[in-house]
Amino acid sequence: MNTKAWSIKLHPMYGGLQLEDHKTGSLTQGLQQASLPPQLLLPLKQHIGVTNKALVRPGDRVLRGQLIADSSSPISSPLHAPTSGWIREIAAHPVPHPSWQSDTCIVIDVDGKDEVLPSHAVDTQNLSVTKFIKLIHDAGIVGLGGASFPTSPKISRGDNLGIETLIINGVECEPYITCDDILMQTYTDEVINGIAWLQRILKPASTLIGIEDNKPEAIKAMKQALSAGNLDNTHVVDIPTIYPSGGEKQLIQILTGKEIPKAKLAFDIGLFCQNVGTCAAISRALDQNQPLISRIVTLSGDGIRQPGNWEVRLGTPISHLIELAGGYLDNQARRHLVMGGPMMGFSLSGDQVPIVKASNNILIMQQQTIPQAPGDHAECIRCSRCADVCPAQLLPQQLYWHARAGAYDKTEEFNLFDCIECGCCSTVCPSEIPLVQYYRTAKSEIRAAQQAKFKSDRARIRFEFREKRLLLRKQQEEERRRLKREALKKKIPQVLNDDSVIDPVQAALARVKAKKQEQPVANPPKNTTNLSAAQQRQIKEADARRRTAHEQRA
Amino acid sequence: MILAILTISLMAGFFGLILGYAAIRFKVEGNPIVDRIDALLPQTQCGQCTYAGCRPYAEAIANGEAPINQCPPGGAATIVALADLLEVEALEANDEHGEHHEIPLVAIIDEQTCIGCTLCIQACPVDAILGSAKHMHTVITDECTGCELCLPPCPVDCIDMIPVRQTIDDWKWTAPKARPDLAHEY
Ligand code: SF4
Ligand code: SF4
Ligand code: SF4
Ligand code: SF4
Numbered sequence: 001m002n003t004k005a006w007s008i009k010l011h012p013m014y015g016g017l018q019l020e021d022h023k024t025g026s027l028t029q030g031l032q033q034a035s036l037p038p039q040l041l042l043p044l045k046q047h048i049g050v051t052n053k054a055l056v057r058p059g060d061r062v063l064r065g066q067l068i069a070d071s072s073s074p075i076s077s078p079l080h081a082p083t084s085g086w087i088r089e090i091a092a093h094p095v096p097h098p099s100w101q102s103d104t105c106i107v108i109d110v111d112g113k114d115e116v117l118p119s120h121a122v123d124t125q126n127l128s129v130t131k132f133i134k135l136i137h138d139a140g141i142v143g144l145g146g147a148s149f150p151t152s153p154k155i156s157r158g159d160n161l162g163i164e165t166l167i168i169n170g171v172e173c174e175p176y177i178t179c180d181d182i183l184m185q186t187y188t189d190e191v192i193n194g195i196a197w198l199q200r201i202l203k204p205a206s207t208l209i210g211i212e213d214n215k216p217e218a219i220k221a222m223k224q225a226l227s228a229g230n231l232d233n234t235h236v237v238d239i240p241t242i243y244p245s246g247g248e249k250q251l252i253q254i255l256t257g258k259e260i261p262k263a264k265l266a267f268d269i270g271l272f273c274q275n276v277g278t279c280a281a282i283s284r285a286l287d288q289n290q291p292l293i294s295r296i297v298t299l300s301g302d303g304i305r306q307p308g309n310w311e312v313r314l315g316t317p318i319s320h321l322i323e324l325a326g327g328y329l330d331n332q333a334r335r336h337l338v339m340g341g342p343m344m345g346f347s348l349s350g351d352q353v354p355i356v357k358a359s360n361n362i363l364i365m366q367q368q369t370i371p372q373a374p375g376d377h378a379e380c381i382r383c384s385r386c387a388d389v390c391p392a393q394l395l396p397q398q399l400y401w402h403a404r405a406g407a408y409d410k411t412e413e414f415n416l417f418d419c420i421e422c423g424c425c426s427t428v429c430p431s432e433i434p435l436v437q438y439y440r441t442a443k444s445e446i447r448a449a450q451q452a453k454f455k456s457d458r459a460r461i462r463f464e465f466r467e468k469r470l471l472l473r474k475q476q477e478e479e480r481r482r483l484k485r486e487a488l489k490k491k492i493p494q495v496l497n498d499d500s501v502i503d504p505v506q507a508a509l510a511r512v513k514a515k516k517q518e519q520p521v522a523n524p525p526k527n528t529t530n531l532s533a534a535q536q537r538q539i540k541e542a543d544a545r546r547r548t549a550h551e552q553r554a
Numbered sequence: 555m556i557l558a559i560l561t562i563s564l565m566a567g568f569f570g571l572i573l574g575y576a577a578i579r580f581k582v583e584g585n586p587i588v589d590r591i592d593a594l595l596p597q598t599q600c601g602q603c604t605y606a607g608c609r610p611y612a613e614a615i616a617n618g619e620a621p622i623n624q625c626p627p628g629g630a631a632t633i634v635a636l637a638d639l640l641e642v643e644a645l646e647a648n649d650e651h652g653e654h655h656e657i658p659l660v661a662i663i664d665e666q667t668c669i670g671c672t673l674c675i676q677a678c679p680v681d682a683i684l685g686s687a688k689h690m691h692t693v694i695t696d697e698c699t700g701c702e703l704c705l706p707p708c709p710v711d712c713i714d715m716i717p718v719r720q721t722i723d724d725w726k727w728t729a730p731k732a733r734p735d736l737a738h739e740y
Pocket of ligand 3: 597598
């Protein structure tokens with residue numbers, strides 16, 4: 001470890017906002033362990049990518065850590081039983097999703113024994129990159145910062161690319177959320193061990209752990225852990241508190257001054273970014289042989305009695321957590337639930353939905369802060385405040401006009417897909433236009449059109465292939481007929497010109513005649529001759545039965 | 555004089571280079587307009603446009619033989635895209651050709667009733683039906699374009715069209731609405 005004073009020059013981020021952070025409420029007490037609820041609801045899909053298939057059936061008994069759903073796609077993440085119990089059903093239940101729709105969930109009746117699946121320890125000595133990636137995948141690890149993109153494909157793309165800087169994201173810039181803060185204070189060693197694993201695999205020249213300066217306790221804990229000197233060239237960098245410095249591109253900009261070129265990824269410029277929660281999950285998977293079955297969730301907002309952080313098994317209904325936290329502040333008041341923070345989160349259909357891998361925060365507000373479907377709004381007055389705060393250097397006003405007009409190709413020209421949906425623009429808009437909602441609409445329309453295009457391209461290929469096949473078959477058939485005709489043509493004149501050869505028609509007739517004459521003189525024996533006395537009797541009896549039956553019917 | 559000739563020859567050479575570059579850079583192959591029209595058609599291959607598939611219809615449009623509003627599966631979006639490409643006015647969809655379904659349909663075979671006659675396989679334009687003589691047939695839902703061409707040949711009427719199953723991933727955000735009469739805080 002370098003004992004010399006280490007310093008780094010920070011770079012400014014574009015745009016952004018100073019927000020009231022509302023973080024003290026949930027930090028008044030340390031991490032608490034949530035009890036097991038009677039039932040867990042596990043949506044089959046808790047990641048970005050391909051949906052899992054259930055590997056269990058109703059009535060099965062499962063143990064903690066047992067694989068219960070998986071997919072063969074690399075862009076997916078398997079699911080494990082968070083505790084022991086019995087599978088009640090695999091059915092549609094409300095899930096945390098902006099659509100408020102239901103999705104297929106595995107429902108486990110918890111037996112309370114929390115019995116672990118016996119597993120053999122993984123050999124982590126001389127771990128190859130491929131093996132590491134497989135272990136990470138098999139442990140069901142996804143980005144725990146909120147995006148829930150499977151971690152293994154992210155690492156496999158960084159493989160052998162000569163990572164210059166590994167960036168660990170401990171920024172957590174959205175108001176109210178404190179789960180990463182508590183994690184760094186409570187599970188410091190796991191975070192450090194997870195970073196050590198990433199360093200062994202990616203071999204970065206240096207590692208920067210970015211933490212916002214409103215988390216002094218976490219910074220202290222992490223710095224102290226680093227002072228043990230187990231990690232080479234690794235530094236905690238406290239960065240100014242400004243929203244959204246926790247965005248991957250924004251954090252990279254602040255720490256390195258580098259911008260990721262359009263249509264490139266961080267590792268294309270020698271960088272790799274991981275969230276602190278994901279690091280801890282990697283350590284649990286490799287050092288403790290434990291798949292991702294729980295996470296830390298912040299309960300916050302002005303509508304909950306005791307805000308705080310809870311380590312929760314995946315699938316725990318939010319209502320169970322709220323009960324543990326003393327319940328709603330005002331049971332009569334209309335309350336409003338949001339998953340994620342007030343800037344990027346989405347409203348929930350109710351408290352019966354479960355905690356999933358992406359649930360970093362449950363915001364419980366007395367007033368509706370984020371409606372599910374924003375209603376009407378006033379007109380844009382072209383003040384361009386939105387452009388001033390956009391951290392992605394976009395022109396939100398132009399995006400808005402084009403998205404509103406349905407000119408989605410134009411929105412793409414204005415780099416719609418660089419929008420990180422941070423909500424800075426909507427926040428400052430004096431007309432209170434739900435700008436992000438427009439961008440999300442445009443993005444989902446464009447994605448749907450891409451999917452339709454993909455499908456129609458496939459249909460075209462299949463159609464053309466079929467046409468070709470039919471044509472080929474027709475040609476082959478014609479060719480076969482032609483050859484036959486030719487062969488016949490060759491044969492017939494030969495026959496006619498040569499007297500020694502008999503006409504084929506005559507020959508065939510002669511063959512038939514010969515066969516008829518060959519008929520045997522004596523009739524062959526019947527199957528009723530040479531029978532024993534017993535057999536004869538059986539036949540007589542059967543005949544008698546038949547006769548009586550006939551007479552009766554008559 | 556010499557200067558003038560020189561300038562003009564130089565300019566000619568320069569423009570020649572540009573043209574030569576443009577010819578390579580913007581080179582087109584095949585019948586590009588038919589390809590580009592075909593690329594916008596939904597490839598359902600249903601024949602509702604009265605042509606024997608999407609490509610023949612694309613050819614007819616390119617030859618000015620057919621209006622752009624005869625493709626029910628494509629609906630209004632396809633008409634707008636075609637109008638954009640061909641720089642013509644977007645027409646109302648001609649509903650004589652059929653109805654546009656917002657959620658696309660796929661065929662499903664009642665496997666208990668199927669007698670395995672293979673007639674539907676022969677009708678399917680994209681090989682989306684699987685089966686063999688005297689055995690039960692089934693539709694590969696992911697490949698079915700919903701063209702309905704397998705329905706009429708089935709002697710036991712055991713094929714149905716159902717809307718594609720929508721999952722949570724098919725859900726789309728809806729846009730809010732601007733109301734000019736609403737006052738803003740400014
Ligand atoms: S939501 Fe998108 S457009 Fe608006 S400020 Fe953030 S990045 Fe810019
Ligand atoms: S901040 Fe709002 S009103 Fe101002 S230009 Fe942007 S969208 Fe228009
Ligand atoms: S009507 Fe059917 S065959 Fe004709 S262009 Fe449309 S999808 Fe293709
Ligand atoms: S046409 Fe009908 S009966 Fe014949 S194979 Fe197809 S589904 Fe079965």
